[in-house]
Amino acid sequence: GAVVSQHPSWVICKSGTSVKIECRSLDFQATTMFWYRQFPKQSLMLMATSNEGSKATYEQGVEKDKFLINHASLTLSTLTVTSAHPEDSSFYICSAPLTSGSPRETQYFGPGTRLLVL
Amino acid sequence: AQKITQTQPGMFVQEKEAVTLDCTYDTSDPSYGLFWYKQPSSGEMIFLIYQGSYDQQNATEGRYSLNFQKARKSANLVISASQLGDSAMYFCAMRGGRRALTFGSGTRLQVQP
Numbered sequence: 001g002a003v004v005s006q007h008p009s010w011v012i013c014k015s016g017t018s019v020k021i022e023c024r025s026l027d028f029q030a031t032t033m034f035w036y037r038q039f040p041k042q043s044l045m046l047m048a049t050s051n052e053g054s055k056a057t058y059e060q061g062v063e064k065d066k067f068l069i070n071h072a073s074l075t076l077s078t079l080t081v082t083s084a085h086p087e088d089s090s091f092y093i094c095s096a097p098l099t100s101g102s103p104r105e106t107q108y109f110g111p112g113t114r115l116l117v118l
Numbered sequence: 119a120q121k122i123t124q125t126q127p128g129m130f131v132q133e134k135e136a137v138t139l140d141c142t143y144d145t146s147d148p149s150y151g152l153f154w155y156k157q158p159s160s161g162e163m164i165f166l167i168y169q170g171s172y173d174q175q176n177a178t179e180g181r182y183s184l185n186f187q188k189a190r191k192s193a194n195l196v197i198s199a200s201q202l203g204d205s206a207m208y209f210c211a212m213r214g215g216r217r218a219l220t221f222g223s224g225t226r227l228q229v230q231p
Contacts, residue, residue, distance in 0.1 A: 032217060034219075038161075042223070043209065043221045043222060043224055044209070044221045045221075049217075049218060091161055093163065095163075097217055104151055104170055105213070106165060106168065107213075107219060109155075111161065111162045112163075
């Protein structure tokens with residue numbers, strides 16, 4: 001089946017540093033990918049939609065200058081958390097749809113990245 | 119706007135018994151899809167089952183079935199013959215006009231031996 005990978009799976013960083021998270025579709029092309037954030041014991045909340053070759057679309061309340069998204073190819077999207085602070089500590093998970101346009105379209109999720117900002 | 123409601127924060131079930139996890143939804147989209155995902159402690163999201171708004175029959179996938187009642191806007195997940203490995207968080211999700219999924223708050227299922 002379709003596989004989506006994320007790297008790194010775990011990252012611990014100091015406050016004020018930037019962290020880049022990669023999301024790759026391994027055996028299919030994804031013109032669109034989604035980035036979600038999940039705080040402990042909470043649900044997944046959509047942060048932004050990553051579009052290959054164009055600017056990302058951010059959800060209301062998500063700072064685009066803080067969470068930089070780049071979709072440089074049909075198989076790779078990156079999320080950079082700039083000047084990370086402890087409140088950015090969370091589980092970040094990406095997803096990519098396998099086919100387009102149908103409500104039946106299945107989304108495949110990456111394994112997630114746990115970010116801890118000290 | 120879309121909304122998914124899961125009213126059961128936690129559920130217990132005995133091994134080998136069936137359990138129903140509740141999900142209600144609200145949307146103005148005429149065509150939509152409903153999904154259930156399992157999230158074990160590792161964090162990965164595992165796709166379980168899909169139901170389309172125009173599907174005539176309830177979806178089934180092995181031990182998972184979806185009790186879809188369109189008029190009541192409910193899409194409950196039924197797990198038959200529960201196994202210890204079924205212990206996890208379960209999320210109901212919807213996709214309508216947007217391709218991104220809207221998730222409910224989740225239900226933590228614990229299967230007891």
